Amino acid sequence: MIRWFAALLLLASSAAWSHQSSxxxxxxxxxxxxxxxxxxxxxxxxxxxxxxxxxxxxxxxxxxxxxxxxxxxxxxxxxxxxxxxxxxxxxxxxxxxxxxxxxxxxxxxxxxxxxxxxxxxxxxxxxxxxxxxxxxxxxxxxxxxxxxxxxxxxxxxxxxxxxxxxxxFAGFVIEGMAHIAGGLDHVLFLVTLLLVAVWHRHGRGWAPRASARSAFAETLRLVTAFTVAHSITLGLAASGVIDPPAAAVESLIALTVLLAALDNLRPFVPGPRWAMVGLFGLVHGVGFAGPLKDLGLRGAELVLPLLGFNLGVELGQLAVVALLLPLALALRDREVYRRWIVPGGSSAVAALALVWCVERSLAVQLLP
Incomplete structure (x- = not known):
């Protein structure tokens, strides 16, 4: 099952390569x-x-x-x-x-x-x-x-x-949603977080949350931390205030996906998970800024496109949450979820993210 899931992810990556939207x-x-x-x-x-x-x-x-x-x-x-x-x-x-x-x-x-x-x-x-x-x-x-x-x-x-x-404005809302849909690394980062949002840390592992309300609260904290963080750097990067090398940003985004997936397998990141998500969201926000930054907009002319694009990104994220969270809630106590879905899915994401890290940091192509 794990090998099958990994193969699907690798196949999907060739069709929806992160940040390679045309x-x-x-x-x-x-x-x-x-x-x-x-x-x-x-x-x-x-x-x-x-x-x-x-x-x-x-x-x-x-x-x-x-x-x-x-x-x-x-x-x-x-x-x-x-x-x-x-x-x-x-x-x-x-x-x-x-x-x-x-x-x-x-x-x-x-x-x-x-x-x-x-x-x-x-x-x-x-x-x-x-x-x-x-x-x-x-x-x-x-x-x-x-x-x-x-x-x-x-x-x-x-x-x-x-x-x-x-x-x-409406066009940039659609563009923001399309950017999420075509950004496989962003989607997998969210999926990785949601897989264990229905669990809580228990010793050196995870245990199912007792109530759906607790899972919803955790999801809200994670999504809010990610949204606030990436909105800050999206605005700064789109306006030209910060301009880190694109290759470095892409490599760091892949690293955030890898670390989140490894933390699913064996929790090692200290502190509340929303803090980690907020820190990683700063990196993702710079990656979101590409389409706006390349337009060369400045000052007041950037305001509406930035708001529309960011709204589209949030709507895309909420769509992922709406699709995955109910399933995770329904399965959180099941043996198949504990032994196969979370370990298998997180392992496949970690493997794919590791390939991305190598490709983006060394400028080589390993996947077709």
């Missing part, structure tokens, strides 16, 4: 009737669709990317189109090909210039990038210097408006 970044700078569009597309997404890795060595060189730049431009032109006030704009030219590092990896940067028939008050964006190859892909768009909030663009959806009256 996101492209769009920014528009409007000056009268002129529009500058900047589109940042992840190289891993381009490689999937265009097979950029010509020599098949698993690494993309600048030469491989530069040689296929016309194909990249065509893919971008087909995937992202806009009008201004319903009227098409004429291209004026494009900038020199370039690359830029984002929190989720290296991106190709495509900058194009456009002239519209009249002064631009609003843009209508039709987004189809990777619609046929990645259902989870999203575009994050903003208008530079405008009071409107950024938009989350879903491939294949109806055209969305970007202007001074744009509001992307």
């Amino acid at each position: 996101e492209a970044y769009l920014s528009y700078r409007v000056t009268g009737a002129d529009v500058e569009q900047r589109l940042d597309i992840a190289l891993r997404d381009l490689d999937r669709d265009l097979a950029l890795d010509a020599d098949g060595d698993g690494r993309l060189s600048w030469g491989e990317v530069r040689t296929r730049w016309p194909d990249i431009e065509r893919l971008a032109a087909d995937g992202v189109r806009f009008t201004a006030g319903g009227a098409a704009c004429a291209p004026k030219g494009s900038a020199t090909p370039q690359l830029e590092e984002h929190s989720d990896g290296m991106h190709a940067v495509l900058v194009t210039q456009w002239h519209c028939p009249a002064d631009v008050q609003e843009l209508q964006i039709t987004y189809r990038l990777f619609a046929a190859t990645d259902a989870g892909h999203r575009g994050l768009a903003r208008l530079v210097g405008a009071a409107g909030q950024p938009l989350v663009l879903v491939p294949g959806a109806a055209a969305q408006r970007l202007g001074v009256d744009s509001r992307g």
Whole structure:
């Protein structure tokens, strides 16, 4: 049973790799009737669709990317189109090909210039990038210097408006929920905590809690500690106040999952568990900030996206709690839960987290 559960987790990790959600970044700078569009597309997404890795060595060189730049431009032109006030704009030219590092990896940067028939008050964006190859892909768009909030663009959806009256709050709520759903390490961290939230420490092990009320209270403490902690660092990282290396953050997140799983098997973390969860939540909050940080928002323009994204993260967490906690409560006294589910599940999570630690700290790939 343990081997079977571990195999399922390893399989799931390849389909829902933590913090590898597919996101492209769009920014528009409007000056009268002129529009500058900047589109940042992840190289891993381009490689999937265009097979950029010509020599098949698993690494993309600048030469491989530069040689296929016309194909990249065509893919971008087909995937992202806009009008201004319903009227098409004429291209004026494009900038020199370039690359830029984002929190989720290296991106190709495509900058194009456009002239519209009249002064631009609003843009209508039709987004189809990777619609046929990645259902989870999203575009994050903003208008530079405008009071409107950024938009989350879903491939294949109806055209969305970007202007001074744009509001992307609901889109960022959805994006926060999607970030939890696609972040396997965050989900497994919560699952690991909930497995023993229905137990209490007893000597050097665990014992079932006497009442459901006690289990609910413990769950509330854990979720609250995690929420408060990650909300603090999410805000600090998204606003640029703190900016630790992404590789270090990802490695630490994997380590928090590993330690929580090992603590399930044999409690060793001192003090109340909510304190450990709060400390680990500070690390997870920095990991949550990637999509917002890469938009480059500052000050007041960050407030609504930050609130919406954080609300989406919390709703995603509550969905995990709502699904798992009732089952854990019903099984907490059962032999199968004590001897198989908690030890087996925690062992599988620990094994997967250990692989993540090695991969992220040494920049190697062990899983397919």
